[in-house]
Amino acid sequence: MPSTSVANQSKWNGNVEIYPNSDDDVGNYIARAALAKTAFVLEDAKAATTEEHELTLAEAFKHHKKAIFWAAVLSLTIVMEGYDNILISSFYGYPSFQRKYGEPVGDGSYQLSGKWQSALGAASSVGTIFGVFANGFLIERFGHRMVIMASLVVMSAFIFIPFFAPSVGILVFGQVMCGLPWGIFATMGPTYSSEVCPMALRGHLTAYVNMCWAIGQFIAAGVLQGLVDNTTEWSYRVPFAVQWAWPIPLFILTFLAPNSPWWLVRKGDHEGAEKSLKRLASKAVHHRIPNQVALMIHTNALEQAQHQSKSNDEKGWRGYLQCFKGTNLRRTEIACMAIAGQVASGSTLMYSPSYFFSNAGLSADNVYKLNLGVTGISFTGCVVSWFLLPNFGRRTIYVTGYTILSIFLLLTAILATPNQSDGLQWTQAVFTIIWVGTYASTIGPLGFTILSEISATRLRAQTVAIGRNAYNLISLISQVIEPYMINPTEGNLKGKTAYIWFGTAFPTLLWCYFRLPETKGRTYEELDILFERRIGARKFSSTEVELEHVEVDLPGTKE
Structure with a gap:
């Protein structure tokens, strides 16, 4: 991810400071989203999707x-x-x-x-x-x-x-x-x-x-x-x-x-989601966690947009x-x-x-x-x-x-x-x-x-x-x-x-x-898109899916 001009958000409270060449973490990701609106969210969600598809069973166990x-x-x-x-x-x-x-x-x-x-x-x-x-x-x-x-x-x-x-x-x-x-x-x-x-x-x-x-x-x-x-x-x-x-x-x-x-993201606790993911994975893959949180946030926003739901509708x-x-x-x-x-x-x-x-x-x-x-x-x-x-x-x-x-x-x-x-x-x-x-x-x-x-x-x-x-x-x-x-x-x-x-x-x-459709090898966001497009059950496995742009409401992103 870019690191030449990133932002850091302290404690996810919306107070954004800009400084160069900092270590990229979930806080930086959120602040970058504050500057670039949803562009970075979609970019990082796509990166996480690629990482999910490329992760082998052996690597996952490791x-x-x-x-x-x-x-x-x-x-x-x-x-x-x-x-x-x-x-x-x-x-x-x-x-x-x-x-x-x-x-x-x-x-x-x-x-x-x-x-x-x-x-x-x-x-x-x-x-x-x-x-x-x-x-x-x-x-x-x-x-x-x-x-x-x-x-x-x-x-x-x-x-x-x-x-x-x-x-x-x-x-x-x-x-x-x-x-x-x-x-x-x-x-x-x-x-x-x-x-x-x-x-x-x-x-x-x-x-x-x-x-x-x-x-x-x-x-x-x-x-x-x-x-x-x-x-x-x-x-x-x-x-x-x-x-x-x-x-x-x-x-x-x-x-x-x-x-x-996922529950923490739905509650709006993105920092908590980061900490939880770090407890669930080895340090060797901690650098992927910002992308994973991005995918969760983007999926959550997509589902809200698809069904025009508010935060308490579920x-x-x-x-x-x-x-x-x-x-x-x-x-x-x-x-x-x-x-x-x-x-x-x-x-x-x-x-x-x-x-x-x-x-x-x-x-x-x-x-x-x-x-x-x-x-x-x-x-x-x-x-x-x-x-x-x-x-x-x-x-x-x-x-x-x-x-x-x-x-x-x-x-x-x-x-x-x-x-x-x-x-x-x-x-x-x-x-x-x-x-x-x-x-x-x-x-x-x-x-x-x-x-x-x-x-x-x-x-x-x-x-x-x-x-x-x-x-x-x-x-x-x-x-x-x-x-x-x-x-x-x-x-x-x-x-x-x-x-x-x-x-x-x-x-x-x-x-x-x-x-009965095929769900193997699909992220949750890809499944959201397949169902929204009303793809037939026997065509699920062969249909290509591209992540969609969706407005994401995050701490620090409002003007």
């Missing part, structure tokens, strides 16, 4: 280790949601849990009724829906760190309810209350990761969110397997108590984490309303479908193998070994997705994965139709493992990546919240109807339930082909 660390740490809060997600559904086939909360079925065994299974399955989703919407308000007001820390405190208190629940009704209430902070965690990880990582790492760290789910599910499966022979009440209380292990260390780490630089309910106006409506549709498509793919059935296969006739020991294997494969699939992301587009991975999932749903349903034998049961088990592996390496992680990337930066918290609640609402419906379809005292469809889920998966696959 120079942005701290960004990787902090994104990974704050996303670990999702482990708790993943843990409980599989915990409750796995309890349905757990002997001691059935005796405590179930009813006798006549042969000396106990069964939790379909009504209470539906209530338990839906309870956390109800709480999560409210938590997700609340987060859309809280992030923009208080920032990621403060909201996470407060939620961890609340979470620690709410765990007492399911731990001591004397009845299934109290257990349902406890799940609703725990769902409130889970909703906040569910949207916090992808939004924070998408805002602290460079473009080369964006897909990996947002996809890592799905791995956190898998980690939680793997821990839950291991805990359940270790307690399956325990016939006391501690066999189901201990799994609840394990959740107290996470809040304290996560609270400390979150307190030490940097704020999102706050409160106004932000949610903005998501359904103009080109934001299309982006909201994509966010909702990409993440809700995870449920439409049949995950409610395939990610509850314990109850599914216990009703299919497998022994309790084999069921929980299978459950542990499924969650292990889910974890491995997330790692596989990291190798797919640099080599294939988001759209390609998602559509291919959805095609494979639809095929294996249909095959599972066909095998479940005739009278069952050991061979058919184990073949269905193998298909389930293949399905989970495919899901975990394709639409599982990519759903979070697309959800995090697709929105305008000024509406990211609200768009992610709407998308995640689309997922929650569909998940809520699936958790209500799935027990009735599979329960031996209700629909007793067993594996034939896969026919139902194929009926939702195939139309979603068609939507993906015609409506």
Whole structure:
């Protein structure tokens, strides 16, 4: 950048002094913008865009280790949601849990009724829906760190309810209350990761969110397997108590984490954004930070200009309303479908193998070994997705994965139709493992990546919240109807339930082909321009984009 005649702005307060040959930093950039209006903003934003495109994956890992660390740490809060997600559904086939909360079925065994299974399955989703919407308000007001820390405190208190629940009704209430902070965690990880990582790492760290789910599910499966022979009440209380292990260390780490630089830019704290970026990158690339801040400021200004919004138009309910106006409506549709498509793919059935296969006739020991294997494969699939992301587009991975999932749903349903034998049961088990592996390496992680990337930066918290609640609402419906379809005292469809889920998966696959755009290798400003031009989904990857001139209102720039 030019340094022969630059300006320095002390403390970003609008007091501009001109002097030659000073070190170029963000303060100098702002003061130069004060002299040259928006010319330098566009120039430096273009330079940052070029740097983003030229940054290789190896260089990103080398120079942005701290960004990787902090994104990974704050996303670990999702482990708790993943843990409980599989915990409750796995309890349905757990002997001691059935005796405590179930009813006798006549042969000396106990069964939790379909009504209470539906209530338990839906309870956390109800709480999560409210938590997700609340987060859309809280992030923009208080920032990621403060909201996470407060939620961890609340979470620690709410765990007492399911731990001591004397009845299934109290257990349902406890799940609703725990769902409130889970909703906040569910949207916090992808939004924070998408805002602290460079473009080369964006897909990996947002996809890592799905791995956190898998980690939680793997821990839950291991805990359940270790307690399956325990016939006391501690066999189901201990799994609840394990959740107290996470809040304290996560609270400390979150307190030490940097704020999102994008959030700071939206708040007008450009100096704070500079400091945050310096904490997220190695000193070797600190000279690029002025350009990065310029790109953030220019993107923010472009989005305001595109939607003719004022600085407070994205706050409160106004932000949610903005998501359904103009080109934001299309982006909201994509966010909702990409993440809700995870449920439409049949995950409610395939990610509850314990109850599914216990009703299919497998022994309790084999069921929980299978459950542990499924969650292990889910974890491995997330790692596989990291190798797919640099080599294939988001759209390609998602559509291919959805095609494979639809095929294996249909095959599972066909095998479940005739009278069952050991061979058919184990073949269905193998298909389930293949399905989970495919899901975990394709639409599982990519759903979070697309959800995090697709929105305008000024509406990211609200768009992610709407998308995640689309997922929650569909998940809520699936958790209500799935027990009735599979329960031996209700629909007793067993594996034939896969026919139902194929009926939702195939139309979603068609939507993906015609409506899902490619976001790989695009900066957030480039995506803004592509959506503003209304480029078709299948033409996103091939369309050339040039950054546009836009008026930028900065401290010290007004005459």
